[in-house]
Amino acid sequence: MDSNTLQKVTLNPRQQEAVLHTEGPLLILAGAGSGKTRVLTHRAAYLISQGVKPWNILAITFTNKAAAEMRERIDQIVGMGSDSIWVSTFHSLCVRILRRFIDRIGFDPSFSIYDADDQKSVMKDVCKKLEIDTKLTKERTLLAAVSRAKDELVSPEEMALNAGNDFYARRTAEAYQEYQAQLRRNNALDFDDLIMKTVELFQDCPEVLDHYQERFRYIMVDEYQDTNTAQFRLVSLLASKYRNLCVVGDDDQSIYRFRGANIRNILDFEKVFPDAKVIKLEQNYRSTANILNAANDVIRNNAGRKDKRLWTENGDGAPVHLRQFQNGFEEAEYIIGNIRSHIEKGEAEYKDHAILYRTNAQSRLFEEKLIYANIPYKLIGGVNFYARKEIKDLLAYLKTVDNGRDELAVRRIINVPKRGIGATTLARVSDYAAAYGISFYDALLRADEIPGIGRGSAKVLPFTVLIQTLRAKQGNISVSELLEAVIEETGYVKELELEATEEARARIENIDELISKIRDYDENAENPSLSGFLEEVALVADIDNLEEESNRVVLMTLHSAKGLEFPYVYMAGMEEGLFPSYMSIMADNPKEEIEEERRLCYVGITRAKKELTLTAARQRMIRGEIQYNQTSRFIREIPQECLDEKSESPAKRAREERETRKEKRREAFLEARRDFRAKPFETAPVTVTKADHLEYGVGDRVRHLRFGEGTVLEITEGRKDYEVRVNFDTAGVKKLFASFAKLKKI
DNA sequence: GGTTGGAAACTTTTT
């Protein structure tokens, strides 16, 4: 590709400039919807056309999903050699580097990666050991302090020095130190360590740094506004030799300050790299003018931002809709009704709609209403699939097989299933391990030598025999066979089958999904290995599972929505105290915190392509208490002329009716949700699974979640699904799709 | 050593 062909691929002048500027530092300030991924991918293609070797290019993103997307788009325009370009998230890049070189800084390359749950267990242990009263100082607070320190590349020793005579600061530093010691004993790193240790490695081993500097001569960083100090240092170290660093970001979309993102990284880029070229992309290709004006006028209220204003050649479009309701139920009902009317009129598909909210807790109401309305949806966020108990249990077996020093994993499963090994026995084992300087698991292997264990050792034996057998098999069998062996030997699924509750069934389904995920891994990974699989698992985020092909309404937090776009966007819960959150209003530095909330609002608004609807409720149940909230200040910041405001009439349904039905519905909801939720690892992009047969036929009596009982009038077989016509006793005749309706024969 | 019930805490966002 030369600069002439570049003209043909419809890049605007600013975008072209960014693509053509290949040498030296470059800051691209890319407003929402301004085509930055386009620029990045074309830039990669242009670099290669100029003779740059594909393997000398590194592109860093924050999520696997973004990385996969960029990879795909680069493949499309680059063709040959594109797969040698490294497109990676910060975390997987670091893991890859550390697996190869971490022994240089005294770690074992087979380290485990600890998630938030694991971190909490470790910190709990630390508090016990240091006699920190967790009623006064929460593990969470300590972990947050540790995380912040790591984001800022502050070591435990430095933290101790900085603490001076402040008692709490000193205790925190002690906890940090002990926490690191425990991780090291378990041969584990937490998320923040992945970045910090890589920086440490680069600083301590110039030859390793040089190796990667030579490797990555051209570096691009996406979502630069979300980098923290450690990530910034990492990138600067890598780029310091050839100085070909291109960062793309939008200071107005910086929404991860709470996670350590340092907005100064983008605001001060030109100070750190005085020779940096700065290019602003302000033309928006995504939204209508009304939506854009709303966004511009909201964000304008923030101080200390880079000056820019998005514009578009698109038409005004519909006004931004604003609706206020009596409560959250009506809000949800309205939104779902609105979505349904788009579908019925044939204006849009399910997947064209996204419902965005501030907190995960708000999703439940929408889920309920969507189920009743027979609308397929995909929920992003909440409890991560890999954080579920059953999944963590099984993974802990695999981790124990993989890394015997991961004491946390061993302790997690030593009594799963129940083996009758008590706290006393475990304490003795622990003491023994400490006394002989061996790992917890190795101490278990010598259980019969441990004094004071008595019968305990007989109980430990079957466990160690199981693990040893699995270890012997490892290498000869695939990862999925290993997991199946674990399930078989432990009787994990059998036990759940015996329980026969709704919850147990859901757990079994999750396990089935884990099995298919591992099979998928075995078949598709380049070099499938147990450690490789565990690593992949540790680094996925829920958003990575959002498949564009699947036709479902999407539910997620405003944070998760960054980088996505939808024709119809609903921002729910636009209330003071909820959004902006109570926490931000009451913070020590409310100005800054509210500015962050405002950026979040800006992100939400700019997700919409065609129509944006803002909703609020006058009263809302929060933690079982009713709260009365005013509409969000952000609504008031939107100019009247882009708004179309209507107040909706009170609820049609009586409240008492809700109360009496509540219990029944809860059960039904839990059951339906289990079937309804999109499977995290659906391999085929089908949206419905047509059943082999239906358990009911014409003339049968059936029950529907919302419509109650009725008689089946007709069943027609479509290509993808059965269409069932039912005459409901109270609701009349309805046409339903079998896979969504979940009709039960009675 | 395991089970159970009730109190307490929790909710801002997550790679």
Added chain:
DNA sequence: GTTTCCAACC
């Protein structure tokens, strides 16, 4: 309203 934790019981 839901989840987590802990003490008292079996």
